[in-house]
Amino acid sequence: MIPLTSRFSEILEQRGVLLHFKRGDLIYGLDDPNDMIYWIKKGRVKLSYLDETGRKLALDIFGEGQLFGELSLTQVDKRELLAEALESTEVVAADRNRLLDQAKRDPRLMFEILNLIGSRSRSVQHKLEDMAFKDLPTRLARVLLHLSDTHGHHTPQGLQIDCRLTHQDLADLIGATRTNVTMMLSMFYSNGLLKKGRYITITDERQLREKGYGHKEQLN
Amino acid sequence: MIPLTSRFSEILEQRGVLLHFKRGDLIYGLDDPNDMIYWIKKGRVKLSYLDETGRKLALDIFGEGQLFGELSLTQVDKRELLAEALESTEVVAADRNRLLDQAKRDPRLMFEILNLIGSRSRSVQHKLEDMAFKDLPTRLARVLLHLSDTHGHHTPQGLQIDCRLTHQDLADLIGATRTNVTMMLSMFYSNGLLKKGRYITITDERQLREKGYGHKEQLN
Numbered sequence: 001m002i003p004l005t006s007r008f009s010e011i012l013e014q015r016g017v018l019l020h021f022k023r024g025d026l027i028y029g030l031d032d033p034n035d036m037i038y039w040i041k042k043g044r045v046k047l048s049y050l051d052e053t054g055r056k057l058a059l060d061i062f063g064e065g066q067l068f069g070e071l072s073l074t075q076v077d078k079r080e081l082l083a084e085a086l087e088s089t090e091v092v093a094a095d096r097n098r099l100l101d102q103a104k105r106d107p108r109l110m111f112e113i114l115n116l117i118g119s120r121s122r123s124v125q126h127k128l129e130d131m132a133f134k135d136l137p138t139r140l141a142r143v144l145l146h147l148s149d150t151h152g153h154h155t156p157q158g159l160q161i162d163c164r165l166t167h168q169d170l171a172d173l174i175g176a177t178r179t180n181v182t183m184m185l186s187m188f189y190s191n192g193l194l195k196k197g198r199y200i201t202i203t204d205e206r207q208l209r210e211k212g213y214g215h216k217e218q219l220n
Numbered sequence: 221m222i223p224l225t226s227r228f229s230e231i232l233e234q235r236g237v238l239l240h241f242k243r244g245d246l247i248y249g250l251d252d253p254n255d256m257i258y259w260i261k262k263g264r265v266k267l268s269y270l271d272e273t274g275r276k277l278a279l280d281i282f283g284e285g286q287l288f289g290e291l292s293l294t295q296v297d298k299r300e301l302l303a304e305a306l307e308s309t310e311v312v313a314a315d316r317n318r319l320l321d322q323a324k325r326d327p328r329l330m331f332e333i334l335n336l337i338g339s340r341s342r343s344v345q346h347k348l349e350d351m352a353f354k355d356l357p358t359r360l361a362r363v364l365l366h367l368s369d370t371h372g373h374h375t376p377q378g379l380q381i382d383c384r385l386t387h388q389d390l391a392d393l394i395g396a397t398r399t400n401v402t403m404m405l406s407m408f409y410s411n412g413l414l415k416k417g418r419y420i421t422i423t424d425e426r427q428l429r430e431k432g433y434g435h436k437e438q439l440n
Contacts, residue, residue: 051353073334073338117337117338122291124341132277
């Protein structure tokens with residue numbers, strides 16, 4: 001999770017526009033103009049790639065206080081990702097040109113932008129490493145742990161991921177089929193790693209972390 | 221390929237240190253301090269991830285005029301990639317702190333840095349999409365076309381990739397085994413897409429591009 005830095009939040013509050021989205025609304029789609037950066041005030045947003053045949057790979061699910069659309073701050077004309085509201089969501093949208101104009105006169109803001117983009121770049125690198133080196137159960141364990149960092153809260157039963165996730169959402173996040181995810185989740189439930197419910201709860205974090213260190217037997 | 225922008229090249233020429241590496245030398249390794257950015261004056265450099273068990277996924281092979289190590293310009297302490305010289309290589313190395321100090325007073329340089337990091341971030345995203353959506357022959361076709369953009373030159377036989385590549389190098393670039401790459405290359409040779417030699421030559425670019433649009437039959 002990238003916390004919203006102080007300069008950024010000031011600027012967004014001064015210059016941003018509040019927008020509301022319903023569950024399932026598209027905030028931006030592929031090839032939309034790359035002219036805004038967004039800060040999530042409330043709700044959750046899924047960022048995904050879509051290939052030419054309509055298959056989806058979800059990059060991440062962001063929550064309250066997180067920024068997305070940050071590549072609009074570099075020289076890119078069109079969006080290469082989709083952003084969808086996973087629930088009722090409020091975002092503050094700021095114009096990239098106004099932000100960059102401001103950043104010219106404000107090196108601190110510029111460094112914050114630089115670090116944001118660097119940090120996102122590294123998280124895409126980590127996802128690429130997972131896709132290359134980790135098998136599906138390991139990827140599923142890792143994505144659940146990652147989601148619990150951003151969306152988790154402790155309950156008497158364990159670490160609950162406060163984000164309604166379908167099996168397809170999880171499949172999109174790890175590049176698997178829905179059927180595979182259903183199978184792996186059953187395994188995790190019966191091994192006592194997770195507890196089923198309206199939200200997924202991690203009941204044995206230590207064992208899930210161990211699973212998250214696994215490797216692919218063989219590169220495909 | 222990211223061309224070296226004018227401000228960057230001025231600064232590097234004024235403030236950089238020339239370093240020489242032999243084929244196989246490590247320029248930096250995992251967990252090395254993240255304190256320099258490099259510009260390739262001559263030669264070729266392979267950037268790779270290494271997982272805990274020593275398996276490698278190569279991100280890209282850079283050549284003359286290209287920059288690497290750019291994430292040192294954001295808040296990262298340690299290298300998360302390896303950089304190896306693939307042949308006798310000369311690089312100009314510049315201290316990240318001096319560059320960033322300069323960038324504070326020079327918004328044009330800062331924008332160039334921002335765009336460089338954004339552009340690299342997108343190329344990692346594209347690699348991730350390939351790993352998720354494309355099968356191995358498609359990934360091989362795409363990586364050969366990509367390498368020909370950076371390292372290719374036209375000859376009477378076709379587009380020659382001026383970079384000595386072992387089957388293992390190609391396997392590392394697409395997340396495959398060496399055996400798989402050998403098999404696929406034989407197929408490409410016998411279909412007349414490529415010509416064998418000291419360097420690989422793309423003899424039928426159109427057909428290779430068509431191959432590069434293929435998809436994975438089924439997510440794994």
